[in-house]
Amino acid sequence: MEFIKTDDGKKGAFSAIDEGKKAGEMTYTWAGDNKIIIDHTEVDEAYGGQGIGKKILINILDWVRKDNIKVFPLCPFVKAQFEKNEDFRDVLA
Numbered sequence: 001m002e003f004i005k006t007d008d009g010k011k012g013a014f015s016a017i018d019e020g021k022k023a024g025e026m027t028y029t030w031a032g033d034n035k036i037i038i039d040h041t042e043v044d045e046a047y048g049g050q051g052i053g054k055k056i057l058i059n060i061l062d063w064v065r066k067d068n069i070k071v072f073p074l075c076p077f078v079k080a081q082f083e084k085n086e087d088f089r090d091v092l093a
Helices: 050-067 074-086 086-091
Strands: 002-007 011-018 021-030 036-041 070-073
Touching: 011 036, 011 050, 021 050, 036 050, 036 074, 050 070, 050 074, 070 074, 070 086, 074 086
Parallel strands: 036 070
Antiparallel strands: 002 011, 011 021, 021 036
């Protein structure tokens, strides 16, 4: 599984790519210079139940920690992950 970040300065996404096929994607919108709003998570039906959403989120968390970016978890999936995983909360805005 490969994770690819795209970002145009206003919006961005992390995509999970499995052998050339998009397994899932998490999108975000910039809210200033050092904050993002994670607004949507989508996982291909064929990859359901495999933890793809959480793997994408972990990749985003690695990036925001490295670049000192704070997160607003607007997406219901991401919000639930922050509630379940105390060790994710250090990046909350």
